[in-house]
Amino acid sequence: MTGTDSGWSEKTSGTEVSKLSKLAKFPVGVSVAYGNEAFSYTNSPAQQAVIKTHFSQLTAGNIMKMSYLHPARDTYNFTQADDFVKFAKDNGKTLHAHALIWHADYQVPAFMKTYQGDKAAWLAMLKTHVQTIATHFSGKVASWDVVNEAINDGGGYRNSIFYQNTGTDYIEQAFINARAVDKKADLYYNDYNIEADPAKLHTLTGMLDGFKARSVPITGVGFQMHIYMDYPSVSTMSAAFKQAVDRNLKVKITELDIPINNPFSPPYQAGDIKRELTPALALAQKKRYCDVVKAYMDTVPARLRGGVTVWGVSDPSSWLISDLFKNAHADWPLLFDGAYQQKPALRGVADGLSGKACTNT
Template sequence: MTGFDSGSSEKASGTAVSRLSRLAKFPVGVSLSYGNEAFSYNNNPAQQAAIKTHFSQLTAGNIMKMSYLHPARDTYNFTQADDFLKFAKDNGKTLHAHTLIWHSDYQVPAFMKNYQGDKAAWLAMLKTHVQTIATHFSGKVASWDVVNEAINDGGGYRNSIFYQKTGADYIEQAFINARAIDKKADLYYNDYNIEADTAKLQTLTNMLDGFKARSVPISGVGFQMHIFMDYPSVSTISAAFKRAVDRNLKVKISELDIPINNPFSAQYKAGDIKRELTPALALAQKKRYCEVVKAYMDTVPAKLRGGVTVWGVSDPSSWLIADLFKNAHADWPLLFDGGYQQKPALRGVADGLSGKACTNT
């Protein structure tokens, strides 16, 4: 329950956005669920209308991850991804592919978990994985998240199964192997909290400098930007973007969402939970979205803007509801409400793209 009719509010105030993606010369994207997943776009005309109207690039939330595309050692399954790609192409959208390598336990194929072999064998197996998938999609996708979330909160490399078997070598080898097949797609390293965690950002910076020294073919950094209304500060976000900009790498806001509640805050832990999206909160969220996008526009030069992608279409579909808040209450992190009506947050993104003042009115 929103607490107010966001769609009617937008229309009445004259702040409705006609076509968000036309306000940018770079991709304005959204992640989508597919097929039998909850909130799939497939049989949802209202969701499809929002997608077709406002976004120029699509990302599959799940179906291009490892276990979907490569479920068994000698088995690859491209059926769902190809259908998703066709939907993007038929509607004039580019596709940002997510992701070639990710440590998540439920996304690492069982055969990899059970794989026996030394470091060289592991690197060879991962090379086959990356290059087989890259070959299938070469020339069809605009960009890849080549490696996802390989750095720890607090700095250092994540002790994933890939790190245990190969050290950090699997990361740069994934980029080398992807580029050997696809000469044109942008290749991103993608991670969360790199805009706020100083030690994590430093590990990333060191990795990027090492890549440069060894001529590893990376195009840019994906800043997921699962952030909050009150954290991190805009200046902190801008400074993180600048680390990539200073290295002449593209910056992509790759998974943006801004929930009203921050479950890590003292207020939340004390039981101060917002249970209704009041008009005042919706306008505060609008301002926050605007400030983040404006920071992107102000910090990242045009040639290095890889795009801005929001992680989901409507509030009820957000991963935050089930995964972060554990269904404890509703939250409203995205640009459309449950009826696919525009929220003030959409206007906030539009204002940030247009260089307008960020206000809570």
């Protein structure tokens, strides 16, 4: 089957899930596109139906990032985000906001790239940025990714424009500044590959221990979880979750997706590319989703479960297809196909939330 096929057989999909979020006492979320973006929920009644039925929390894929909300030094633009907030509220959904500070070149506002000032000036500028945005949304969002992806693969801190000008101080100051104007929202540090890279995890835990020693107001760790069918192992993921749990921090899976193809694997590099989502592959993906959610449930106590969010609604909308695989072939990383029909992967998440055995049948 292709990424847009529907009509999964009963043998392949199992019993349909009636309402995924009802199976959890914590947020079950999804990221969505807005407005003129490709695959925007605003242009798709079918996608809206899926969102309203199965998810209790929403994350904006783009419109709450830095360059969207703060395009110029003295200019803030909340129009799209406010409309998104209204959609969530009108439909009984909470919001996980993403993200106050992120290094990505295409998301850093142009004025920050040319900003001139010493360390104190940079920290003051970022304080204004964080507090203006967090104040605007105070009481309207349940949680924030306060700082996103500040740690390198292989350990150490990313040499971002923020690090170059403030060292690591910008990270903890962002949490302090956000908490000063929003007393209730959960505040997360968010990153990818911290569930798989021991050196990256080591840098993270060192940062978290420093935060604790200095009473920095962090609520939890966001594990993006852009993972693969064959990597990392369940035990490795569980051990990483436990590092946050042992520090009494919430654990939130913030950007979960599981593509069938792993573009970094030797088989893929050798040309072994799966070009059809066969029933067997769909059921293997179902089990993998179940294993991940079950590991989360088994490792993270109820009081520290910040939630589970998948990064996109339907397979064709996934960032993996446009950004990573460069449209070389289809892939099927999410819970719904291109016609917004349930895939076995949705049942896998449901089984994990319900404590059922994870199987590929």
